[in-house]
Amino acid sequence: ESPVACEVCEGAEEMTEPLQQCTAWLRAYFCEPATTETLPVPAFHHPLLQRDSFTRQVLWTLLNDVKFGEAVSYKQLADLAGNSRAARAVGGAMRSNPIPIIIPCHRVIRSSGDAGNYGGGHLLKEWLLSHEKLQKEKSAW
Secondary structure: OOOOOOOOOOHHHHHHHHHHHHHHHHHHHOOHHHHHHHHOOOOOOOHHHHHOOHHHHHHHHHHHEEHHHHHHHHHHHHHHOOOOOOHHHHHHHOOOOOEEEEOOHHHEEEEOHHHHHHHOHHHHHHHHHHHHHHHHHHHHO
């Protein structure tokens, strides 16, 4: 309920362009989530995201198709990524996600509706899902 100030460490002007993009994107995600849709997605140079693989396909599908405030099951994401029988492989892709929050693996939940696992811990995943739900409800007003 209380307003939270978003701060970036001093020396931000010395950051490289990709780091400035990440900083702007994360600031928007936490403080002005509606604006993330209009920001460029930061350039990703992680080797996992450069290789042609099912993991890369899953992560890009998640990034592009599952919007802020939405959730998708592991099976649904497998379907979206082109292999309906690969729900367990989707779980592996979520575990190997090199940039959580930006590639929103917290939006992938179990078919039962349970949040499931998250590298940052169950409480953080629940908080991120709640944050998005609350912000989406606020923007609908």
